[in-house]
Amino acid sequence: MEIPEILKQKVSELEEYYLRWMPEVAPLVRPCFLNTIETTVKHIDDDYFVITGDIPAMWLRDSAAQITHYVRYASGDKALLHIVEGVLRRQAHMVLIDPYANAFNEHPNGHCFARDLTEMHPFVWERKYEVDSLCAPIYLLHHYWKTTGLTGAFDAQTYAMLVRICEVFSLEQHHENSPYSFERQNCVETDTLPCAGRGTPVGYTGMTWSGFRPSDDRCVYGYLIPAQIMAVKALKYAAEMLRVIYLDDVEATKCIVLSNQIETGIQQYGIVRHPLFGEIYAYETDGLGNYLLMDDANCPSLLSLPYLGYTTPEDKIYSNTRAFILSEQNPFYYSGKVLRGVGSPHTPSNHVWPLGIIMQALTSSNPGEIRSCITQLTFSHAGTGYMHESVHVDIPMRYTRSWFAWANSLFSELLIRTSETGILEK
Template sequence: MFDLSGYRLRQLDETRGYKPLDFGGNGIAGSISWDGRIIAVNAYHAEHGYMTLTSAPPFPDEQRYDPNAVREYRRSLANMSGYGLEFKFPIVAHEAYLIEDAVPYIRLMLKGGITAECITLVTVEEPVGLMQIWKFSEAGVFAKLSGKMWLQRAAYTQLTEGGVISMPSIKTSVRSEENGYLQEIRNDALGASVHIRTSPLREAEDGSVEFYEDTIHTRRLDDETLPHGSQTYVFNLGIDRNSFQSRARYMNLTTTSNTKNLYDSLDRWKRRWNIWKTPDEELELIARRALAYGLMCCVPIDSEAVCIITDHMLLPLSWNRDAYYVAMALLRWNYEARDKVRGHLIWMFERAERVDRAWGRAYTVRGKVKDKGFQLDQQIFPLLELANYVLKTEDEEIFERLKEHILPTLDMLLARRANRDTWLFATEETPADDPIALPYHFSSHVLLWRTLRQLGKIYRREDFEALAARIYRTIEEHFITEHNGGKIYAYATDGKGNHHLYHDANDVPLALMPQWGFVPADNPVWRNTIDFAWSQENVGGVYAGGLGSVHTRAPWPLGDAQELIIARILHDEARYNHAKQRLNGAAQWDGALPEAYNAEDYSVVSRHWFAWTNAMVYYFDDMDIKTPPRFGDGG
């Protein structure tokens, strides 16, 4: 019924791990269930960060420090029934596709031979909003609207809660316009409004609004696009902070041809892939997911600045670390994606709140510090992203604009040393957001060394190379320790001869040391550390042969991605194929990699949505892996 002959269609394998299918763009993102019902539609909120029209009940504030309750709530979001069309006849067959690896397309066969098709997307240009189009092979009444909705702030459910931001009232109300066909859903405490054309809604006692009539109101597309006797239902939704803006978004959508909105959006996604190189055909779905979802996680907050969130469903917050890897993947894609990275640099350096010049652990989309814990690598990633962006794009304008932040940031780090004679930099937490056993973290120091060298290439200051040399000597002096008759790099040290031996899936710089030129690939200390990291001696870090984390005790795809990098550096084909097999096993049916998985059946243990992992696989598998000479004392 839909004419999709000019587009790439990828049929999804229903035997792989199921999760809701995602859609998004221009700061609006959401997910649908296997039968096309909407799980959530989410958008930027200038005060509260992220708002959502969701089928998920609110998460209780009193449970935020209960990791088991957090895990259960996050797991439930992958199995919500959603709101939207409920069919009057049983579904007897189902197919799911991605159009251009980004737009969900559902085909259902109902009992009696009726076919239903659904495309759900966010329009790529003004008017921006949600558009869901259903087509039926026959005319008639085959469905009703059902389900509950809460218009609320995003839940922000964290395993390591860094400070609760109290949830505004979840009381959702409804007001009818245009003889009852246009509904405004409101949350006055939040300051949010949604307009949709639908059957009447009513307010429920639990703070939600719900559908309660059996009929749906159909609307035809341009007649020439429909076979004779078919029927179409269009679900347009405008979401914004106030009634005027959400109504304007909705009206703009409905006064523009639905056919034009649909195919303009599909054409944009098609053009985005014109500049595309498959790094490894067996990783193609994972790689394409990295870029499509990375773009969906880019949230413009004004005409210049773009926040990159870690996901749109579970934790629509921003970590500099996670966002860096998404940004680096986008930077290698196309010019539109590069502009998002430019906007993200502006967001980090000019919009994100800092305390005493230090970035926080996590941020709301508006740039307000969510968690204040000091993490060393969170201070470094913005500098590295700036350097890499300028080296890739030669964008001197953004460098001139942002370079004033470089030296104050480095001065802030230097001021946090225990004394002027040491080049050890303390951190309060690990890159997994967990407490650290000893104050000085190994991979963050390697990251700082790399960043100083990259900054030296754009800033053209000799002292950056000298600083890098000091960091190098400090690492060699303080982080190397004895283990089983050999030497390895410790995970952390106190600088007084005590070391903590461990390696974590979140600690990527260890895997990249030869690629960055810190050591050659045959360096015995590095090789011993890699051997330890993937052994049972790495207590709390290895699960069923895969690298994981004490943060979530299971194998992590981030660990498999590290092994992919290491295998390429070592030219170890068997190890590369093994890591690739694990990644493909862990990938869900749309290519999304979770935070952690069960090694026996690859089921998701933690986080069905996690932008960082896919981005890291694409970015590093697309790199020209080299093993440059050892850095040495002089650089």
């Protein structure tokens, strides 16, 4: 993919900034900032297909995150704007093919990760239903609109996507009525849903059921609180766009009502009292009295709530939750000789995710903490110049996924925001 001129300009400016204020970061700026545009974006007809990196499929969540740091520059470059709007069109097209799928093929070739027992479409690479997958295109669309002030991506297909997402979230408030099920044969336990593919039982809470987490591991309990929180915001964004751009108060009101129902469910069922940290958000619950206390580095996470626009770092429940997440009370927090931070049950023990360290910095207002996180990230890349999926806390040469564009893009977002605030200069 040819690099738009504005990105060449901006990456050079960012390099110059870090050469001055944090020289050890400068060698990482160009490879990470350009990784998505250089290696994962493909022009197809009038839209764009974005692979995750080392997997030849387009995830709704990942593709949105991969190009988010470019959106702020899109109104100043026609080539970049064409790419951003093309990705938005592709995402809307994919959601309308199957809102229960998390990853898609470039063409309807029938390629897939596995021959799963679920209703597959030839465009679908994987059909793990994840609430955050449907939130991601809405977040990106709203960000594009608010940042550029443009409406070129708002066509009939995009309207249909917004309406369809609200319909699916509403249906999954009563998962017992859903047509969705998913089973994978001859796999690890976290790759398939129990109870004949329906997942473990849940009670009605007002929240919307999710089969899988953003890690693509199955939910232990069907109400994944970080995804519920992302849905609350996504539905409000959808309502705003439906009302202002499409002049549809009826569908906008449906989104607001649903958002409020999910929010009520979070407040009633998603907050628990921890003996050490006080009131904190649970990671998952089932509405039947069961809770899972942990966090996973994949976004949306509990750590990411201010980044998602849901709350502020100073909020008491978030502050308590953050203290829990960044402690050994979180079963997936690891600390070693080189790195410390949040990992995931999706990867080996004692492996920290750069995504988690990046998110810790993005949700902090403490200059020392931000600098410490960025310094750790300069130790994590094992001489490759890129962020990885997970890295061993003592031996950075042990890592998973050498080509993981989401992590490179989020790292770039951190570097951009840090330069904009001037926090390293204080």
